[in-house]
Amino acid sequence: MVDGRVPRESVIELYQRHAAGLTAYACSRGMDFASAQDLVQQLFLKLIEGRVVPGEAPASYLYRAVRNASLNFRRDRRHETELPDEELWFTHPAADRAEILAVQQALAELPEEQRDTVFLKIWGGLTLEEIADAVSIPLNTAASRYRYALEKLRERLAVRSAKE
Amino acid sequence: MKDDEELERYLSEFRPRAVRPLVVPASRARAWVKPMAAAAVLLVCAGGAVWYSRMPRADRITPPPLVVDSDAKSDTDMLSWFALTRLALEDDRKFEMELEQESRAELPAFTGPDSGLHILARE
Numbered sequence: 001m002v003d004g005r006v007p008r009e010s011v012i013e014l015y016q017r018h019a020a021g022l023t024a025y026a027c028s029r030g031m032d033f034a035s036a037q038d039l040v041q042q043l044f045l046k047l048i049e050g051r052v053v054p055g056e057a058p059a060s061y062l063y064r065a066v067r068n069a070s071l072n073f074r075r076d077r078r079h080e081t082e083l084p085d086e087e088l089w090f091t092h093p094a095a096d097r098a099e100i101l102a103v104q105q106a107l108a109e110l111p112e113e114q115r116d117t118v119f120l121k122i123w124g125g126l127t128l129e130e131i132a133d134a135v136s137i138p139l140n141t142a143a144s145r146y147r148y149a150l151e152k153l154r155e156r157l158a159v160r161s162a163k164e
Numbered sequence: 165m166k167d168d169e170e171l172e173r174y175l176s177e178f179r180p181r182a183v184r185p186l187v188v189p190a191s192r193a194r195a196w197v198k199p200m201a202a203a204a205v206l207l208v209c210a211g212g213a214v215w216y217s218r219m220p221r222a223d224r225i226t227p228p229p230l231v232v233d234s235d236a237k238s239d240t241d242m243l244s245w246f247a248l249t250r251l252a253l254e255d256d257r258k259f260e261m262e263l264e265q266e267s268r269a270e271l272p273a274f275t276g277p278d279s280g281l282h283i284l285a286r287e
Contacts, residue, residue, distance in 0.1 A: 015186045024180035090178040
């Protein structure tokens with residue numbers, strides 16, 4: 001990094017590694033897939049142009065940037081009609097559409113801060129320390145949010161399995 | 165799903181949907197090229213305009229103003245006309261002589277060896 005700017009090749013590498021997760025994360029925060037994808041592209045283009053500098057922990061920075069951008073997105077479109085929540089932002093080699101939607105639904109029903117923690121840990125590949133940094137919370141808070149989130153997810157997914 | 169690890173494993177089997185590759189437009193990759201090109205064009209245009217405005221041009225050379233001593237000439241004319249009119253009224257013969265002298269001075273000579281009339285006569 002020169003003057004904190006990430007080399008072009010590193011940005012492309014970061015994109016290949018995190019873009020899908022970041023897009024799904026934006027979707028989990030209420031964005032449609034196309035808008036989420038555009039948002040992530042714009043973020044990486046800014047990185048390439050050196051208009052934003054990620055610092056020492058690029059992944060944490062990226063998720064924080066997407067989090068803020070999705071907040072702005074929702075704020076700007078709060079008066080618009082919400083899109084039907086049927087869009088898939090996950091894939092699974094064996095699960096059908098209904099199961100994927102069920103997992104998405106279970107995630108969407110979590111309190112926002114718990115959903116963020118689960119997302120960053122499982123699909124962002126961030127450690128709890130990095131999550132704490134990305135969301136600007138103490139490490140213990142991040143750990144407890146993650147634990148509560150898993151409990152709720154287990155309950156919701158078990159209820160769904162029982163119904164089937 | 166009895167424990168957290170099992171749940172984590174289950175959840176991680178769901179992969180985020182693939183996204184399109186990062187598209188870096190050429191103009192974005194070299195964002196400085198356009199402003200630099202625009203600045204260069206402006207500089208060349210400004211330089212050209214300055215050079216053009218300072219360049220001496222044939223069609224711009226204005227001839228020195230024609231100084232016509234109109235007052236003096238008109239005075240002379242006035243005098244000669246006045247004098248001739250007076251002469252014509254007072255002394256008809258002298259007026260005729262004066263006219264003859266004026267015509268010889270003003271009109272082309274036909275009596276000289278190289279006069280137009282002589283040349284025509286020779287031919």
